[in-house]
Amino acid sequence: MSDNFEKKENYAGEHVDVLGATYEEGKPTGKGIGRWAHKLEDKDDILYYLRTAERYWYGQEGEKS
Amino acid sequence: MGPEQKSICPATIEMLKKAGTDGIQTAFERSGDLRPCPIGSQGTCCKICAMGPCRITAKKKDEQEEPLGVCGANTSTIAARNFLRMIASGAASHSDHGRVVAEVFNEVAQGHGNGYEIKDEKKLYQVAMDFGLDIENKSAAELAKEVGKLALQEFGKQDGQLTFIQRAPEKRQALWKDFGVIPRGVDREIVESLHRTHMGVDQDYKNIIKHGTRTSLADGWGGSMIATELQDIMFGTPYPILSKVNLGVIKSNMVNVIVHGHEPVLSEMIVQACQDPEIKALAEEKGADGINVAGICCTANEILMRHGIPLAGNFLQQELAIITGAVDAMVVDVQCIMQSLSSVAACYHTKLITTSPRAKIAGAQHMEFIEHEPLESAKAILKEAIENFPNRKVKPHIPKDEVDLVAGFSHETVNYLLGGLFRASYKPLNDNIINGRIRGVAGVVGCNNPRVVHDNAHVTLVKELIANDVLVLQTGCSAMATAKAGLLVPEAAAKFAGPGLAEVCETVGIPPVIHMGSCVDNSRILMAATALVKEGGLGEDISDLPVAGAAPEWMSEKAVAIGHYFVSSGVYTVFGVSWPTLGSEELTNYLFDSIGKDLGGKWAYEPDPEKMAQMMINHIDEKRKALGIDKARERVLYDMDMRRELETQ
Incomplete structure (x- = not known):
């Protein structure tokens, strides 16, 4: 558990300790970071993605208005 | 006018001062010395036949008759013709770029990539679907062959419509169809533009501009889009990437290779060839800490988008990059390359290397980029740059300015x-x-x-x-x-x-x-x-x-x-x-x-x-x-009474 407490004022005007962020700060690392399309592993994945993500061109959905 | 009045970019101002000290003339000075032609800049100088050139000015209030060229063409016809010729030339430039990419793509599809490959299968399937291909029962390699062939055919089509037109909103496609401006083939519209603007052909300004519309659509939804899509398939569809911009990306202790122009087919290989152990070793042997590739203009943007290669600067900084004295080779392909680079490079040690048979410059070294031997071509160019590293004539003067960006x-x-x-x-x-x-x-x-x-x-x-x-x-x-x-x-x-x-x-x-x-x-x-x-x-x-x-x-x-x-x-x-x-x-x-x-x-x-x-x-x-979205509307959270009210209405 983090010991990252912030001092805040509650509705009664009393000072209270509030638990702050507990996540570990950091930046993603590694080659190819951000290359989201690599999450699509095979042809089925790719075609499913195209038919949903690019649905107005390659899916069943027509244009909305 | 001093450098501070010519640019807001601090690196540019600094290098303009150095250009002055070194006695180098740049586009900034030439533009001050050379006033634009007042008639040509307004579009009413007609030089399409030997009866002219006819320099026509707009009708003045006290003039009875409309000024006309020798053939009788009025200002509207002349200006419209010139405007259409600008569109045709621009469309030709983007589309010829697209054609080169399509030709390289075909080589890759036929298994003769020699360093190029299909990097983005997703985009390949996407484009294959645009072309109406059966994607379910064909492999990526089979589809690539068909896509390459069909993409190249888009340039020479004589009828029907360009394939990517169907990507536009349905209402837009209907408007184009009703107005009669759906482009048939890229080359056809450009050729027709030149025909229509020949002496004595199209002389109705609205009709001339209408063909400008058709030609420009053949660029945006044709040649340019083909270039983008096939480049994405071969080199990868861009994803957010961090890099740097401005002349400060040039490094004094490295072999600096500036790629400049517009087509990524060579620069992609230069990026790849830089990693070659033989090339790295040669750079070290010559006393450099490594090879630094940076770019100018859109070649730069292409390799920035896909590899995070830094941008040395934009169009007006091409001469200034050489004036740093640290550029060992400027490698150019096509478009937006100033002829003056040759004389500026001659004042320093920089090798100006042209690579396209379509764009040679007098005084530059020509090393033709051979598309079926791309990696070898890129390595040969890099070796020229590395061999030139010890020849620096002056101590480099590189501005410190470099700024982070995400592209x-x-x-x-x-x-x-x-x-x-x-x-x-x-x-x-x-x-x-x-x-x-x-x-x-x-x-x-x-x-x-x-x-x-x-x-x-x-x-x-x-x-x-x-x-x-x-x-x-x-x-x-x-x-x-x-x-x-x-x-x-x-x-x-x-x-x-x-x-x-x-x-x-x-x-x-x-x-x-x-x-x-x-x-x-x-x-x-x-x-x-x-x-x-x-x-x-x-x-x-x-x-x-x-x-x-x-x-x-x-x-x-x-x-x-x-x-x-x-x-x-x-x-x-x-x-x-x-x-x-x-x-x-x-x-x-x-x-x-x-x-x-x-x-x-x-x-x-x-x-x-x-x-x-x-x-x-x-x-x-x-x-x-x-x-109807011009007024801010408060978001209302409905309670149960309000919901019941709604249901009873």
Whole structure:
């Protein structure tokens, strides 16, 4: 558990300790970071993605208005 | 006029001072010494036959008769012909780039890639579906062969329509069909443009401009889009990537290779060849700490978008890069390359290397890029640069300025960023336009021009737009200008954007100014605009959207082609610097006003970037009003009584 407490004022005007962020700060690392399309592993994945993500061109959905 | 009055870019100012000390003349000085022809700049100098040239001025108030050329052509015909020829030349430039890419793609598809490969299968399937291919029962290799063949055929088609036209919103396609401007084949429309503007052919200014529309669409939805899509398949569809911009990216202790021009087929290989152990060893042997590749103009944008290669600068910085004394080779391909590079390079040790048989420069070393031996060609060029490293004549003087930027925003990546893998979508963008956090979207693109203060119009315009909650999409040298001003990082949202846009940018984690690539990648902006329409809630056509376009420092014919395909796609588009039809009031009025009745989009001209921003914002506001989203509406949380009230109505 983090010991990252912030001092805040509650509705009664009393000072209270509030638990702050507990996540570990950091930046993603590694080659190819951000290359989201690599999450699509095979042809089925790719075609499913195209038919949903690019649905107005390659899916069943027509244009909305 | 001193360097401080010529540019707002500190590195440019510093190098202009050094150019003065070194006695080097640049485009900045030449533009001061050479006044533009007052008649030619207004579009009414006709030199298409030997009865002229006929330099015609607009009819003055006290004149009885309209001034005419020897053949009787009036100012409207002459200016329209010149305008169409600009569109044709711009479309030819983008499309010939696309053709080279298609030829290389075919080699790859046939298994003769020699270093090139299919990197993005997703985009391959996407384009295969556009061409109506059976994707279920064919392998990627089989599809690549068919896509390559069909893409190359787009250039020489004689009838029917270009394939990517079907990507446009349905209403837009219907408008083009009714107006008779759907392009048949890329080459056909360009050839017909030259025929129509020959002496004694098309002499009705509206009909001439109508073919300009068809030709420009063959560029934006044809040649340029083919270039973008096939490049994405071979080199990878861009994703957000961090890099740096400005002359400070040149390194004194490294072999500096500046790639300049527009086509990525060579520069991709140069990036690859830099990693070769033999090349690295040779650089060390010559006393360098390594090889540093950086770019100028759109070749730079191409390898920035896909590899994060730093940008040395935009169009007006090409001579200045050499003046640092640290550039061991400037490797050029096609478009926007100044002939003066040859004489500037001769004053230093820089080797100016031309690589395209279509673009040689007297005094430069020509090392032809052989497309079926790409890696060997790239290595040979790098060896020339490395061998030249010990020949530096003077101690390099490199400005310290280098600024962070995030690039790599393809249409596909924007779609993914806004919706995720489960259901990628433009809906969050549409929702935030509808709720008013984002007022609208602007495309700000184009060149530099020494007739105006370098980078000033780009930066002033874009700052004004984002401060007014307009999300800005950029390409080309314009994106480099604003990157140098620090606008292409997510932190810029809090510093420069209006509160609504800043909130959205912070939530999504994007800059308020989105770099979408090179000038052929303006096709990505067309796709983004189409996605906004197709997502719904903002009308049925691009012309309904609260969007506008601008090229505030334009100079090339390609910019006119781009501007006209945006107008033809329904976008209000404003140009700065000068306007090439002002010699004909009739034609100018048509382009600035009544063409809107034909196409939905129209042109405007305003050299002052602040006024330009206001014009674009006014247009965006008009579109918001027409859509009924001009008034902020409070979000009401319904309690049970209110719900019951609704049900009984």
